[in-house]
Amino acid sequence: MTKNLSNEPSGKANKTLNNSLANNSRKKLGPGDKAPDFELPNDAGAKISLSSFAGNKLVLYFYPKDDTSGCTKEAIGFNGLRDDFKKAGAAILGVSPDTVASHAKFKAKHKLGLALASDESKTMLEAYGVWAEKSMYGRKYMGVERTTFLIGKDGRIATVWNKVKVPGHAGAVLEAVKAL
Numbered sequence: 001m002t003k004n005l006s007n008e009p010s011g012k013a014n015k016t017l018n019n020s021l022a023n024n025s026r027k028k029l030g031p032g033d034k035a036p037d038f039e040l041p042n043d044a045g046a047k048i049s050l051s052s053f054a055g056n057k058l059v060l061y062f063y064p065k066d067d068t069s070g071c072t073k074e075a076i077g078f079n080g081l082r083d084d085f086k087k088a089g090a091a092i093l094g095v096s097p098d099t100v101a102s103h104a105k106f107k108a109k110h111k112l113g114l115a116l117a118s119d120e121s122k123t124m125l126e127a128y129g130v131w132a133e134k135s136m137y138g139r140k141y142m143g144v145e146r147t148t149f150l151i152g153k154d155g156r157i158a159t160v161w162n163k164v165k166v167p168g169h170a171g172a173v174l175e176a177v178k179a180l
Contacts, residue, residue: 028129028160028162029128029129029149029157029160030157030160031156031157031158031159031160032156032157033156033157034155034156034157035050035058035060035149035151035155035156035157036050036124036127036128037049037050037051038050038117038119038123038124038127040095040117040118040119040124041100041117041118042100042103042115042116042117042118043100043103043104043106043107043115043116043117043118044100044104045100048093048115048117050151050155053091053093053151054155055153056089056090056091056153057088057089057090057091057150057151057152057153057158057177057180058090058091058092058093058149058150058151059078059085059090059091059092059093059148059149059150059151059173059177060093060095060128060148060149060150060151061074061078061092061093061094061095061146061147061148061149061164061173062094062095062096062125062128062130062144062145062146062147062148063075063094063095063096063144063146064096064143064144064146065096065098065144066096066098066102066103066105066106066116067102067105067106067109070146070166071096072106072110073166073167074094074146074164074166074169074170075094075106075110075112075114075116076110076112077166077169077170077171078092078094078114078170078173079110079111079112079113079114080170081170081171081174082113082114084174085174085177088174088177088178089153089177090150090177091115092114092115093114093115093116093117094114094115094116094117095116095117095118095119095124095125096116096118096119096144097118097119097120097122097125097144098118098120099118099120100118102118103116103117103118125144128147128149129147130144130145130147131143131144131145132144132145145162145163146163146164146166147160147161147162147163147164148160148161148164148169148173149161150173150176150177150180152180158176158180159176159180161173
């Protein structure tokens with residue numbers, strides 16, 4: 001039995017990493033760009049798409065993993081301001097590569113009322129430029145870069161928050177929604 005003792009991913013994982021890096025070299029999305037369309041299963045398994053939010057503002061936040069410290073704090077932050085976002089005419093959608101079952105468990109555990117979508121294929125994550133190379137303890141890997149997009153009623157990106165720091169983030173996004 002052969003084990004990979006190096007810090008490099010195994011052959012298949014390394015090929016996937018290299019392909020993802022090549023695909024992620026496209027231009028980052030920014031204000032004024034048309035938001036890429038998507039269709040994903042939500043936390044209940046039903047399909048949700050960009051057109052589901054047509055005519056409304058959308059706070060689209062991408063996070064790495066359900067039930068981790070930062071991701072939980074971010075979800076609770078948005079959830080706590082959910083009524084304020086609704087009053088300001090905005091829906092909230094969180095997206096990660098976790099499964100539908102993981103999202104359902106995460107929502108139930110933390111009593112979240114906001115929608116979560118599952119992008120296991122990472123197609124949407126790549127389209128929005130948030131599936132990126134990350135590094136931890138000198139090891140490079142692909143993962144979700146915590147990012148939030150505010151999409152206007154016209155389907156265009158109004159504001160982007162890259163490499164989000166969670167404390168105070170939901171409040172800052174709410175202020176931008178109100179100003180839009």
